[in-house]
Amino acid sequence: MERGLPKAYEEIARAHARPERVYVTRPAMPSLESFQAHVAGIWERRWLTNAGRLHGELEGRLAEYLGAPHLSLFCNGTIALLAALRLLKIEGGEVVTTPFTFPATAHALTWMGLRPVFCDIDPVTLNLDPGRIEAAITPETRAILPVHVYGIPCDVDAIQGIADRRGIRVLYDAAHTFGARFRGRALAAYGDAAMLSFHATKLFSTIEGGALVVPDAARKREVDLLKNFGIVDAETVAVPGINGKMNEFQAAFGLLHLEQVDREIAARRAIAQVYRDGLGEVPGITLPSEPADLEQNYAYFPIFVDPAAFGMSRDDLHRCMLWANIEPRKYFHPLCSRYPCYRELPSARPELLPVAERAAERVLCLPVYSELPLDAVRDVCALTRELQEAAGAG
Ligand SMILES: Cc1ncc(COP(=O)(O)O)c(C=O)c1O
Known part of the structure; x- marks a missing residue:
């Protein structure tokens, strides 16, 4: 699986490697x-x-x-x-x-x-x-x-x-x-x-x-x-x-x-802002929508990778993040309509679900939880930017 990615990407990833695994989420524990x-x-x-x-x-x-x-x-x-x-x-x-x-x-x-x-x-x-x-x-x-x-x-x-x-x-x-x-x-x-x-x-x-x-x-x-x-x-x-x-x-x-849930939401809001500042201008990365009239809960921070504009696929970006000891998740990939128990349904045909198919191919939920250090969030952003620069130029 890892064959085919240039060595330079791995080097960029290793340069941002976190000392401990950064999971997509971690439960906040009461004392x-x-x-x-x-x-x-x-x-x-x-x-x-x-x-x-x-x-x-x-x-x-x-x-x-x-x-x-x-x-x-x-x-x-x-x-x-x-x-x-x-x-x-x-x-x-x-x-x-x-x-x-x-x-x-x-x-x-x-x-x-x-x-x-x-x-x-x-x-x-x-x-x-x-x-x-x-x-x-x-x-x-x-x-x-x-x-x-x-x-x-x-x-x-x-x-x-x-x-x-x-x-x-x-x-x-x-x-x-x-x-x-x-x-x-x-x-x-x-x-x-x-x-x-x-x-x-x-x-x-x-x-x-x-x-x-x-x-x-x-x-x-x-x-x-x-x-x-x-x-x-x-x-x-x-x-x-x-x-x-x-x-x-x-x-x-x-x-x-x-x-402690208000603190949890406030900490996640701060993390989301760092992601927005760090990733907002990266070609090929779309950030989550911010609808009017919504007080958000910041439960997730999904980004969407356009492989042509970013220079690499979502799966390759995911792989590079794993090298950096960062574990984002592909929520929701595969689509429910692709499960063996549903894929024979007439409504499950991929050509009927083009928007969902594309979202599932491009989505990556980045780590977000209150105890996530902001420097880890900055590492995720820097890593993504540097990979785009390397891949976009390649
Ligand atoms: C969209 C969605 N629906 C349903 C569930 C199922 O909830 P539970 O795990 O509490 O049964 C989850 C998460 O687990 C979910 O993310």
Whole structure:
């Protein structure tokens, strides 16, 4: 694999090599003592899961922090997505979704016996292109499942307009949106329901975890039943629910993480600025969009490499960064539509998804997390610039 790259590139990379591996992200940890104090409380109460005290506390604080009053915690985001499909009675048919996402988006549909219909994305937002959604809708379509990729908003008005006209639901995969506010409102509060992920790799984490945001209290009550086997009381089981409960240890971690999340976002904002200053003028590199009306969360910092203008491909740039002990990730490559389980679907044909195909070939998510030293960020920028100069001239 590494054959074919000029020795000079490797030398440039080695000159910027970091002493320790720089990963694309790293979880910010609360202090061990603060977590141990919570664990001591859990031991004392002997209440480990099933809507415990810390679970209730975290749910209330998150609803307040996000400005999303009707929020239910889950053991992870994927189960929250399954519960949302059940809540909205999205059953037996097709769901229009994006191929430029994490596997869980399409897999949740498949687990519910639904067929994903992949639709191409917008070249700027990298989210579902509303201009193409209508054409993907058939009498079998039950819903639209868009993803606010990297915490960048979908065209929520256009998507809602299509759903209203066609009488179908909109369920957002809002896994990346923690803390992002769009037009003064939590990005996770749009649609008939929205899922958040609190996985360890996310900006806000409960180790594994997630939440579902719904528009009103009645639906939150339904969600709370669905995530606890449908159990109403000791002798009443009302609906075929699932086990989606968050336990007390996860909630404890979340309570502590929440205390530091504003610092996390501020540190990421500073990192994003260094990337913008350092990479803004590099030929062939496109930076992430900065939509109006969005308070960003800086969950990711994706760049897009145009091989002709940059002088080398995204994969070669990736390889050079690995030589420098820096590990960016190709989120999202390959597209979901390229997985063996989906590639035979009529909607998965690459020629129908040219924008998503190009994004998947060009994207590289650069390291961003609060403890990332700014000199590492400057190294990533310098390395990229020097490689472009060498490759562009070559
Ligand atoms: C876009 C997207 N959807 C769904 C998920 C699944 O969430 P979880 O890992 O919490 O199940 C993730 C991340 O893990 C994600 O990035």
